[in-house]
Amino acid sequence: MKILAINGSPRTVHSNTRRLTSFVLEGAAEAGAETEIIDLCDFRITPCTACEACSINGVCVNEDDVPGILARMREADGIVFASPVYIDNITGQMKVFFDRLADAIHYQVLTGKYGCAVVTTYDSGAEEVVAYLSHVLNYLGVIAVGSIGIATQGEAGTIDAKEPEARVLGKKLAGAIRDGFSDPVQEKILAENRGYFRTIVEENKEMRPAGYEEWVRKGWMD
Numbered sequence: 001m002k003i004l005a006i007n008g009s010p011r012t013v014h015s016n017t018r019r020l021t022s023f024v025l026e027g028a029a030e031a032g033a034e035t036e037i038i039d040l041c042d043f044r045i046t047p048c049t050a051c052e053a054c055s056i057n058g059v060c061v062n063e064d065d066v067p068g069i070l071a072r073m074r075e076a077d078g079i080v081f082a083s084p085v086y087i088d089n090i091t092g093q094m095k096v097f098f099d100r101l102a103d104a105i106h107y108q109v110l111t112g113k114y115g116c117a118v119v120t121t122y123d124s125g126a127e128e129v130v131a132y133l134s135h136v137l138n139y140l141g142v143i144a145v146g147s148i149g150i151a152t153q154g155e156a157g158t159i160d161a162k163e164p165e166a167r168v169l170g171k172k173l174a175g176a177i178r179d180g181f182s183d184p185v186q187e188k189i190l191a192e193n194r195g196y197f198r199t200i201v202e203e204n205k206e207m208r209p210a211g212y213e214e215w216v217r218k219g220w221m222d
């Protein structure tokens with residue numbers, strides 16, 4: 001069982017969000033998961049220019065690190081999206097990365113995985129950013145098992161005080177991967193999303209027969 005955490009903070013080892021995420025991963029590891037955390041700032045991620053080349057064959061014109069990160073996401077059973085709050089939103093690094101996932105969203109290539117959201121902030125926006133990260137997980141076909149969002153108020157020790165809660169979240173994620181996890185509300189959202197993206201997959205049928213056949217095989221064209 002593999003869990004990949006993706007941290008949008010540029011502060012690498014100093015990142016509050018990375019520290020909180022590491023507690024989530026420790027909880028998951030205790031429950032038997034093999035875990036990994038990556039910092040987006042260590043990778044070359046070119047912003048999407050809406051050239052629409054990926055619609056034609058699923059391949060971006062930019063030769064950078066995004067395909068490699070996506071391959072790691074595809075290999076993982078669980079995905080943790082982690083970001084600090086920047087101006088009441090995710091960081092720019094995280095958003096530039098998410099924009100590059102549009103084709104993965106359209107083709108729903110991560111369906112069947114579980115995930116969770118991890119957020120830190122000084123004061124504002126944790127709830128909104130948790131909701132957004134969970135929404136993007138759902139967009140990708142991933143069911144979110146929970147989340148943790150912390151406002152530090154600049155107090156030392158706030159992150160460490162939440163270690164037990166973060167570990168519980170990691171255990172829950174590993175448990176969902178091992179035993180399954182049902183959430184009718186999210187399952188309905190995922191089904192609606194597939195209905196919506198089906199139009200795109202159908203429109204691209206001639207250009208991308210393999211992608212279309214995959215949807216047929218999964219019963220998503222019925």
Ligand SMILES: Cc1cc2nc3c(=O)[nH]c(=O)nc-3n(C[C@H](O)[C@H](O)[C@H](O)COP(=O)(O)O)c2cc1C
Pocket residue numbers: 009010011014015016017018083084085086087088089120121122123124125152
């Ligand atoms: C550019 C920037 C924007 C920020 N915007 C907000 C904000 O809107 N609200 C807030 O409460 N904290 C804000 N913060 C504070 C961070 O969210 C907070 O320090 C967070 O824990 C940093 O996480 P990190 O150490 O993982 O990078 C901002 C920090 C930076 C550098």
